[in-house]
Amino acid sequence: MLKGTPAGRHVLRVKVHDRARRETAIGEVAVVVVDLTLDAVMQSGSLRISGVTSSHMLQKIQKGRSLYEHLKSEIAKLHDISDEQVDVFSLKDVDGGVDIRYNCHSSPYYTAARLDGLLLQHRRKVQEALGVDIEMVDINLCLYEGTSPCGSLSCQHTMRPNLTAPLVIASDTTTLVGVDIADDYTCDCGALEPLPSVCFDGFCYNGGTCSVVNNTLTCDCLDDSNYGPRCELMTARFEGGFAWFEPPPVCESPSLSMTFETNAGEGVLLYAGPIVTSPWRDYPRDFVYVFLNNWVLEAYLDLGSGTTNVSVRIERNTARSFQFLLSWDKLEVTFEVPDCGINGTEDVPDPCSASVRLPGTPRKQSHLLNIQGPLQIGGLEATANFKWLSASYGWTLTPPSAVRFSGCVLELRHNDFLFDLNSTDYSQKTFQPCDAPRTSRVVLGQHSVIIILASLLCLLSSYHNAKSSSLPVLVLVILCLARRGRKTVSYPDLDRELVKETMGGADTEGFGEKDVTTFDLKFLQVTPDGYLVSAPSPPNTYSSNSPDHPQPTLNSPTLPLHPHPQPSPPALLPNPTSSSTHLPLSPFSHCGPPRPTPTTSPFTHPLHAFPHPHRSTHPHYPHPHPQPTLPPLSLPSPPPPPSLLPTFPHYPSPSTHPFPH
Template identity: 30%
Template sequence: MAILSSLRSFDRELQKEYAIPIVIMDNGTPPLTGTSTLTVVIGDINDNQMQPGTKDIIIYKWPESTYTTDTEIGRVYVHDLDDWDLPDKKFYWDGSEPPFFYLNENTGMLTMRSITPKGKYYLRFKVYDSKHTQIGIEANVSVLVQEVTREALDNSATIRITGLSDEDFIRVWDYRSQNIVKSKLEMFKEKIAELLSSHKDKVEIFSVQLKQINPPITDVRFAIKEQTYYKPVRLHGMILMNRNEIERYVGINISMAGINECLYEEEFCKGSCTNVVEERRTLYMVNANRTALVGPHIETYADCSCGARNFSKLENCFTRPCMNNGVDSRTGPICTCPEGYTGPRCQQTTVSFNGYGWAWYPAFDTCRDTHISLEFITNTTDGLILYNGPIVSPKPNEKVLSDFLSLEIEGGYPRCLIDFGSGTLELLIRTKRPVNDGEWHRIDLFWDTENVRMVVDFCKTANVTESLDGTVFELDDSTCQARGSIPPYNQYLNVNSPLQIGGIYREEYDSQIFQWRYIPTNQGFTGCIRNVRINSFLYDMSSAGLSRNIEKGCPQTERFCTHYTNLKGCSGHGVCSSSYNKAKCICDPGWTGSTCKQATIPTTFLEQSYVKYALSFEPDLFTTDIQLRFRTREGSGELFRISDQHSREYGVLEIREARLRFRSATVTHRSKRRSLAYGEGESIWIHDHADDGGGEGRRYNESFVLEGHQWLTIDKQEGVYAGGKAEYTGVATYDVYGDYRRSCLDDIREWK
């Protein structure tokens, strides 16, 4: 046992505590040592008289209807070198009590009533000290109440500071020099404003919370508004790239820019992990003598699920699902979008790059199974499509996170580099033709904790050999699919930096720091990228947090629509879909014709009614696309069916239990029927790989496996039905299986 003794007396007014490092050694061979820090707190006696004091309290609160309880906002302050003398003091109002605040006379704690409106309040008090028989010492408190908007929270950025308490971050009084100083909060606002060429008054720090007491860790949340709010991804990236400068000026240690509790693998979760921001219905107070900050109580925690696939929360107009001034419909969140915003939630789906540009978007959640898909068009041989990884080198003694993902074109062929922190995997596909051919191409990336798969254009160019009965099967997918295994032992992509599309913007650093086997290209992408979808969610290309040399839409292909084909408008009922080589109109649901001028005619299905089609073309054995519109109040019914001659293999789009479902069966996969494309929309688009192309999130589901028997030989005379399938029960009688009754169908399309 070791005993520590003092050699002299201490004065708390000179120093409140001492941190004493103690080296401990055992008697092993060789001996092991460790260092422990002993914190000695100096006690206080009431040996100083108090003097008049002033205090500034800033309060940020949600709209008034949010709160049902009153909130403590800080203690009345008088200047006194002693800080353990509260039992000797009494606090009273100087005059009558105001309507929105009340006072604890024993502690001096001020409480704000829940109904307090925003505004500025000036409060006056008298303080008494029984030890020194001081009577009526004046204390003035200024209270500024402001409201925090939902928009400010949605666009807020966060930093995590280590080695500093929340009180020390807002403190304006230096007890050693006994002088008022500029708080670290103010210095942080100044530096952020300087880096953004803004004014510090535009920087709103509305939440400061202590995450851990010892050693202290403090979380800070802020937003910046000029005409509009800065995107969080821009603020986090800016802080990362200027972290050393910010730390030197403010005197803090930033351990995280963009608080992410899922960043370090298996720290909180053994599988999928989603960083959740939860708003409490209370306020959080930081009280630091001459100043106090009260803001929304916001907790950040790790939820061990894949947030992109968690649809437990109801969707309504309050959650504002529609982007870019989209308008919710009267029946719920179905978005009516302005021109140029064609995503299901009014996202802008397409962006163009000139080879010297890039765009920053939010990174994605950590999911055990991840799927990324996108489309691109280019006529250049090299370029970066997508990158998510380090943008700065780590600080000395900081844990190195080397995880990254890079999707690029190399020599005209798709290339993927992925590293979970334990080694870099390269996937390269030698497609039959280079993909820089001026046509649109799609890439799908799939990965789990062990394996990665990259697919080009749904693998339509695969060499498939089958007998018609499915007993003989050969699939050569080397020209459209590549697979690989993640080097052990890390299992997840852990990144806390912007998702970059079209190029990379980062500081210059030595990539050897990260020990990558393959290095991502620095060559920017030339061409257009569209429909970037990660775990079913479609990115809004117009909401880049930071970008350079990009253009909305795809002017390269739009020019073809305008100058060469005169199809740009498509009669106002469709969009012109073009490559660098050709163009055509894709008509909106309910319209048809080469320029979408002709309205389709809906058909009403009565009980026991159906339509059987006789196809005049030869259906593709490998790929089928189906689109239709429907309207019903029935909870079940079959919309559309394709099948082989004996109905042993089929694809069926139907309504079951008021949900939309697509199921298919082949000889070798009969037990693997798929319930897909959940949603309640009126229009549906189904690929044979089964995804609801008209939605995202909870309205998007898919199955994408290129294994085993692939062909579906559709019977041209007896294999295509709408509204149900007729089963003959007698010579002239029949029953409609899956009867789609008292409902409508319209604009059924089937094409390769």
């Protein structure tokens, strides 16, 4: 095939002549050309099917279709795409089966985290549809400590495509010319390599522009607050959603750090580990889980020899950012939250840091985190019940479930690797960057709905060629809908409101003095004892057994106004220390010699004549002077109620005004 052949389906027709038999035949061959980029190969999903070979995958065995074509259809269903968007580009025979690599593309290519994660979720369903046994998903020997090429050391897996010799697989009717993939393993944690000195495509992420400054590659990004050195998007906002990323590699003495702002005291920050119960033997049981639980940062970690839990309390503050650092080595796990906002005590001098020892004996102790599954940020989209996972993998502690996170992630790192939060292609309710504008909602009011209905009715009338007599019916329907949409305006009950009106507010006398007359209509709802009808019940001043002083109630009828003011005798109170009744003393009787008790004005509230309840009438109240003892008086008959006319303030007449007019 010539270089530069366009992708697509090409049909070759060949005419064959048999001169000896004088026969002519036309042969037809369909050639499907797929354009693969290096990114498509590196971001590929992988699986291993046992009991079949690569040539068997290409044979037509079911309804005129091969197992190869059926596999493409099932993968397309998982991602809701067409079969043409699935490229199975490598079939490689291994001991006991065949290793398959594929990619899916919509606009960009799907990431390996999405491809492997969704296939692992629906593995049983795909097995039943194909009638095969999927022995492994995500072919990476670093994830299995028992068979890892690096043993108990750091392990990195990389794919190296053979660009000079293609992979050719032939069957009776089909031939596949694919990509030969070699799996390389290095026993390090992503060793730092010197940066190149020449810009190339892909060095700067997210549309950044590469340039060379002092023999060093730099990136010009959209802004400096949301992007990293290579324009990695560092911030994202989560509103009860989630996002999938590539899991961290297998490293010795690693560290995970995250900077975040939260809107609540609960929420999942990250989880990486099994998302289904153990699908096959020796499936990795390792996981890491960090979440907020009532303003306590908790971390659960299992490295294969036991589950550990460590927590740090943080201050209840939604207006600041927090950072946690989770690290471990061969001996212990350390969880730190710099500036957690909690003060130390004698028992806990450093409340922002906690550490626990790794479980297990030194000989059987595991210290590598082998993650097979996506790194989930902000929430758990695909995780079985933790109780089921704990029972399936033998975790010694069962972590609790938590709600999805609401807030912003400002930075996520694994060792020195800065995650690009824009590299996810499987997310929900996640917005990049954190300060991305929120989506607005269009709310249709009732009048808008009426207009839409009226327009639809007009269109229907025009469509059916309605007569002119149908127009009044249409107008009547619109008017009925509009009338029904009106709301009855209700006014609050103003009967018991305090109504005041100011009269004579003009300055008729000069010198800034105004005639102000206040009418308080509240007095029209007063009981005979002087209490408002709408007010709460007055205190029980009188004995409940005294028939002369009945208790006022809220339902007491109001009395009519008297035509003339009636004099009121002095109010009397029973003495709590004596059976006889005395005249009340003046509230000022403890200051100086005794003073005569003022009489009650006919326009004064009856309670105004009562003495202070905690002063002269109290039997134990101290007095600087001896109190006079008045002769007892017999109780008269109940006095008539005082007049309830409004009180008019007294103003000097013009003749007595101190200043001439």
